[in-house]
Amino acid sequence: MKTSIQIGKISGIPVKLHITLLIIIGFVAWSIGSNVFELAELIGVDPPGIAPGFQSYLIGIIMAVGLFVSVFIHEMAHSFTARGMGVEIKEISLWLFGGVANMGEIPREPNLEIKLSIVGPLTSLGIGIICYSLGMISPPILSFVLVYLGVINIILAAFNMIPAFPMDGGRILRAMFAKRQSYVSATNRAASVGKVVAVLIGIFGIFYNFFLILIAFFIYMGASQEAQSIMVQGVLEKIKAEEIMSKDVETVEPHRTLREFIDHALEVQHTGYPVMEDGKIVGIITLRDAKKIDRSRSNEVKVEDVMEKDVIYFAPGDTVNGLWRKMMEKDIGRFPIVSNGELVGMVTRSDILRSFKRLSEIESYRGDEI
Numbered sequence: 001m002k003t004s005i006q007i008g009k010i011s012g013i014p015v016k017l018h019i020t021l022l023i024i025i026g027f028v029a030w031s032i033g034s035n036v037f038e039l040a041e042l043i044g045v046d047p048p049g050i051a052p053g054f055q056s057y058l059i060g061i062i063m064a065v066g067l068f069v070s071v072f073i074h075e076m077a078h079s080f081t082a083r084g085m086g087v088e089i090k091e092i093s094l095w096l097f098g099g100v101a102n103m104g105e106i107p108r109e110p111n112l113e114i115k116l117s118i119v120g121p122l123t124s125l126g127i128g129i130i131c132y133s134l135g136m137i138s139p140p141i142l143s144f145v146l147v148y149l150g151v152i153n154i155i156l157a158a159f160n161m162i163p164a165f166p167m168d169g170g171r172i173l174r175a176m177f178a179k180r181q182s183y184v185s186a187t188n189r190a191a192s193v194g195k196v197v198a199v200l201i202g203i204f205g206i207f208y209n210f211f212l213i214l215i216a217f218f219i220y221m222g223a224s225q226e227a228q229s230i231m232v233q234g235v236l237e238k239i240k241a242e243e244i245m246s247k248d249v250e251t252v253e254p255h256r257t258l259r260e261f262i263d264h265a266l267e268v269q270h271t272g273y274p275v276m277e278d279g280k281i282v283g284i285i286t287l288r289d290a291k292k293i294d295r296s297r298s299n300e301v302k303v304e305d306v307m308e309k310d311v312i313y314f315a316p317g318d319t320v321n322g323l324w325r326k327m328m329e330k331d332i333g334r335f336p337i338v339s340n341g342e343l344v345g346m347v348t349r350s351d352i353l354r355s356f357k358r359l360s361e362i363e364s365y366r367g368d369e370i
């Protein structure tokens with residue numbers, strides 16, 4: 001299911017709206033609209049001189065959109081800071097709990113990470129203070145909207161400073177731990193703190209606000225996921241492609257027909273083959289590619305007609321972590337390993353899974369820090 005809609009681009013970065021954000025905007029618009037007067041009292045401004053009903057819901061919509069824009073600016077602050085550090089920003093998506101920027105690899109440098117994380121809450125705080133101050137000196141309706149946006153941004157800053165993944169506060173905490181210990185153990189420690197925070201928020205939510213239980217659940221999941229993915233990366237970084245690659249690689253020639261290829265492939269039971277011509281890789285072909293062509297034509301169509309020509313390959317010394325990320329990103333099941341232009345091996349997804357399992361068992365047996 002497609003759950004995000006692209007709403008535009010800002011300096012080349014696609015901006016997407018996740019469906020959950022639309023739901024929350026609707027909900028916020030409705031709940032503000034039906035409580036305008038109570039809300040005004042709560043944030044300490046004169047109630048706007050408007051009639052309940054249509055006008056108050058209109059105000060609700062304006063403020064909900066204001067909330068969305070605030071979240072958006074917060075996320076842009078992260079993205080532009082990251083870009084300044086040379087990190088590629090693939091897209092920004094806005095969803096229920098805020099924004100997520102899909103970035104390339106962030107430098108694992110505690111001070112950079114702190115800077116990158118803290119700029120979001122600081123931006124929200126800045127907007128909050130400006131809106132609040134302007135609101136205090138504005139005429140009634142405007143004052144209500146501005147003070148409210150001020151308060152929202154200050155809450156946004158505070159919420160994001162909760163020391164738990166995937167909030168900015170969790171990343172700052174990890175970076176602080178990472179100054180003294182390995183990235184993996186820093187992540188584990190930060191994730192444990194995050195879980196405790198999540199449980200506390202959840203307990204608080206049982207008594208005060210049901211919505212907090214949802215947030216607690218989300219924080220808990222975020223902490224577990226972050227710890228897990230860093231643990232996997234930590235293990236995979238210790239394995240080199242040459243240690244797990246299979247060395248005798250079955251190859252095919254580009255001029256073979258698909259029928260010949262399929263017969264051969266079924267016999268040797270591999271699923272993907274580098275296509276070689278004059279000792280060089282010119283493509284890669286899988287049984288899946290071959291099966292796309294109708295059986296009746298498999299005697300005429302050649303391997304080179306259906307093979308993937310844009311081959312991604314790795315060097316024997318590359319860590320498996322890089323291969324794994326690329327496999328996930330491109331949904332490719334295997335990569336050739338090439339040294340000085342020569343094919344020396346092949347690494348598949350199941351090779352990586354097997355070695356991951358083995359190494360993590362050994363390490364947990366030894367009790368090593370991984």
Ligand SMILES: [Zn+2]
Pocket residue numbers: 074075078117120121160168
């Ligand atoms: Zn943030």
